[in-house]
Amino acid sequence: xxxxxxxxxxxxxxxxxxxxxxxxxxxxxxxxxxxxxxxxxxxxxxxxxxxxxxxxxxxxxxxxxxxxxxxxxxxxxxxxxxxxxxxxxxxxxxxxxxxxxxxxxxxxxxxxxxxxxxxxxxxxxxxxxxxxxxxxxxxxxxxxxxxxxxxxxxxxxxxxxxxxxxxxxxxxxxxxxxxxxxxxxxxxxxxxxxxxxxxxxxxxxxxxxxxxxxxxxxxxxxxxxxxxxxxxxxxxxxxxxxxxxxxxxxxxxxxxxxxxxxxxxxxxxxxxxxxxxxxxxxxxxxxxxxxxxxxxxxxxxxxxxxxxxxxxxxxxxxxxxxxxxxxxxxxxxxxxxxxxxxxxxxxxxxxxxxxxxxxxxxxxxxxxxxxxxxxxxxxxxxxxxxxxxxxxxxxxxxxxxxxxxxxxxxxxxxxxxxxxxxxxxxxxxxxxxxxxxxxxxxxxxxxxxxxxxxxxxxxxxxxxxxxxxxxxxxxxxxxxxxxxxxxxxxxxxxxxxxxxxxxxxxxxxxxxxxxxxxxxxxxxxxxxxxxxxxxxxxxxxxxxxxxxxxxxxxxxxxxxxxxxxxxxxxx
Numbered sequence: 001x002x003x004x005x006x007x008x009x010x011x012x013x014x015x016x017x018x019x020x021x022x023x024x025x026x027x028x029x030x031x032x033x034x035x036x037x038x039x040x041x042x043x044x045x046x047x048x049x050x051x052x053x054x055x056x057x058x059x060x061x062x063x064x065x066x067x068x069x070x071x072x073x074x075x076x077x078x079x080x081x082x083x084x085x086x087x088x089x090x091x092x093x094x095x096x097x098x099x100x101x102x103x104x105x106x107x108x109x110x111x112x113x114x115x116x117x118x119x120x121x122x123x124x125x126x127x128x129x130x131x132x133x134x135x136x137x138x139x140x141x142x143x144x145x146x147x148x149x150x151x152x153x154x155x156x157x158x159x160x161x162x163x164x165x166x167x168x169x170x171x172x173x174x175x176x177x178x179x180x181x182x183x184x185x186x187x188x189x190x191x192x193x194x195x196x197x198x199x200x201x202x203x204x205x206x207x208x209x210x211x212x213x214x215x216x217x218x219x220x221x222x223x224x225x226x227x228x229x230x231x232x233x234x235x236x237x238x239x240x241x242x243x244x245x246x247x248x249x250x251x252x253x254x255x256x257x258x259x260x261x262x263x264x265x266x267x268x269x270x271x272x273x274x275x276x277x278x279x280x281x282x283x284x285x286x287x288x289x290x291x292x293x294x295x296x297x298x299x300x301x302x303x304x305x306x307x308x309x310x311x312x313x314x315x316x317x318x319x320x321x322x323x324x325x326x327x328x329x330x331x332x333x334x335x336x337x338x339x340x341x342x343x344x345x346x347x348x349x350x351x352x353x354x355x356x357x358x359x360x361x362x363x364x365x366x367x368x369x370x371x372x373x374x375x376x377x378x379x380x381x382x383x384x385x386x387x388x389x390x391x392x393x394x395x396x397x398x399x400x401x402x403x404x405x406x407x408x409x410x411x412x413x414x415x416x417x418x419x420x421x422x423x424x425x426x427x428x429x430x431x432x433x434x435x436x437x438x439x440x441x442x443x444x445x446x447x448x449x450x451x452x453x454x455x456x457x458x459x460x461x462x463x464x465x466x467x468x469x470x471x472x473x474x475x476x477x478x479x480x481x482x483x484x485x486x487x488x489x490x491x492x493x494x495x496x497x498x499x500x501x502x503x504x505x506x507x508x509x510x511x512x513x514x515x516x517x518x519x520x521x522x523x524x525x526x527x528x529x530x531x532x533x534x535x536x537x538x539x540x541x542x543x544x545x546x547x548x549x550x551x552x553x554x555x556x557x558x559x560x561x562x563x564x565x566x567x568x569x570x571x
Contacts, residue, residue: 008280010276010279011273011276011280014273014276014279014280015269015272018268019269022269041224042211045211045224045225045226045243046209048226048243049209049226049228049243050209052130052133052138053229053230053231056130056239057230057231057232060238061232127140127150130150131183135152135245137149137244137245138150138151138241138243139242139244140239140241140242141239141240141242142238142239143205145190146189147188147193148185148187149184149188151184151186152182152184152246153183166187166188168186169182169183169184190202196212197225197242200225200227200242201227204227204229204237204241204242205229205240207229209227209228209229210226210227211226211227213225216246221246223244224246225244225245226243227242286308286310287314289307289308290306292304292306293321293325294321297328302325302329306318306321307322356389356391357388359384359385359388360389363384363385364385367381412455412535413455413457414453414454415453415454415455415456416452416560417451417452417454418450419451419459419556420447420449422454422456422459422460423443424443425460426460426467427482430464430470430480433471437471437474437475437477438476439471439474439479439480440479440480441471441479441480441482442480442481442482443483444482445483445484446484446486449566450484450556450559451559451561452536452556452557452560453560454536455532455535458532458535458536461528461529461532462529462533463491465526465528465529466529466552468525469493469525470491470493470552471493473495473550474494475494475495479494480493487555488556489554490553492549492550492551492552493549493550493551494549496547497546497547497548497549497550503542506526507540508527533554538555538556538557539554540552541553
């Protein structure tokens with residue numbers, strides 16, 4: 001279904017991360033929303049309860065003063081009215097005493113009819129007023145533990161009223177005839193309440209405020225309750241006020257918030273998935289390129305490249321892959337080149353071996369068949385076979401040397417030596433070769449000693465290969481110069497030089513220029529010299545100008561430190 005499996009996985013992981021994030025956010029939001037909402041309700045309700053309790057305490061004192069004044073005025077009026085008709089006129093003192101006695105009696109009767117503070121606290125008018133002002137459920141308890149309450153109820157939910165509470169449900173019309181929630185008015189006692197409410201009222205009678213929340217199963221909502229003591233003018237507790245507010249709408253608001261949150265989450269998830277799919281494809285595009293490149297490389301197309309350029313780990317991987325492809329291409333070219341050289345090697349060695357064997361066979365057949373009988377001619381045939389045998393021996397020895405030197409496990413016998421002595425000894429040997437052509441071999445060194453560790457015989461073999469070629473390709477009566485200075489050794493001849501197209505292959509096996517001067521060459525000399533030079537960390541190069549001469553340049557390794565005895569010998 002998906003072309004890029006990793007892109008689908010990345011998109012799925014991103015979506016899973018978004019979902020986990022969303023669920024954590026929803027849970028955290030719900031928890032903190034509920035805690036914060038209820039905490040605000042508690043603080044507000046506690047503050048309202050304290051204010052309402054203070055107002056009720058003031059109202060209680062005013063009610064007492066007002067009721068006292070009314071009773072006193074009523075008693076005075078009644079006493080004055082009764083004193084006029086029933087008192088004898090001849091004894092004013094007796095009449096006054098009778099009037100005073102009647103007034104005292106009436107006062108006691110009036111005192112008995114004075115409203116009790118508990119009655120004032122439980123006044124339905126006061127409670128209704130508080131209920132309307134605060135919009136909270138109002139419960140007021142007096143010192144005897146009697147409670148009058150006014151509680152809001154959900155519409156049509158009369159069954160929420162407990163059976164131990166006496167009262168009635170009233171339905172009212174709000175402003176402009178609008179319906180308002182029904183109100184339950186009733187009475188009960190503190191001891192008939194659940195333990196939570198009993199404890200809150202008891203704390204209130206001790207002068208302590210409290211606030212609690214609980215889940216009310218009857219209305220299926222959270223209920224927050226706060227109590228505050230009602231004090232008289234002397235600081236005594238006359239009663240306890242409880243305000244209760246059901247957190248109507250908390251669940252509704254919470255679920256509404258969840259619906260909005262869920263809708264936003266669904267939209268965000270769709271957008272996130274689209275963005276994740278886009279980014280995943282963008283992320284995996286270079287990986288797909290590299291995969292295609294790897295497949296092409298596996299199929300043998302070493303020119304394949306990913307061409308991915310990014311400043312990150314993927315970019316580094318792409319650079320590594322392209323670098324590997326480049327090295328594979330170079331290795332493939334080298335393999336093809338080596339295959340070509342191998343074929344040429346086989347062809348050359350076959351040719352090199354076939355020629356002397358053919359000459360020797362022909363000479364032997366001529367001698368065997370008595371085709372040649374003259375002693376002088378027989379001698380020539382013997383000389384020819386001897387020369388060809390020497391050539392075969394040299395060719396075989398060169399092949400063995402080259403094979404050994406190319407084998408890294410084949411050891412060469414290295415020891416400390418004076419490279420200047422190796423050069424001078426090779427020059428002396430070359431001078432014997434150069435006498436036939438009257439060629440002078442000159443040698444010049446900038447120091448008498450150049451200490452290094454090497455194989456004397458192999459180094460001499462390398463120098464003799466260069467000197468032998470220099471003498472071979474130099475015309476008669478010329479010179480060959482050998483110079484050693486500044487860690488560089490050069491062998492220069494003034495022969496015909498090497499053509500530019502041949503200069504690139506002079507170190508290849510069996511590669512040799514065709515001509516009379518190189519008939520006896522095996523084509524392995526310079527290849528052997530290169531292997532010896534590499535074993536001694538000597539860098540080789542050849543400069544040549546066709547028609548003017550050739551120079552072999554050897555860059556020598558850094559000379560080793562001389563001992564005290566060697567320095568003394570030089571001095």
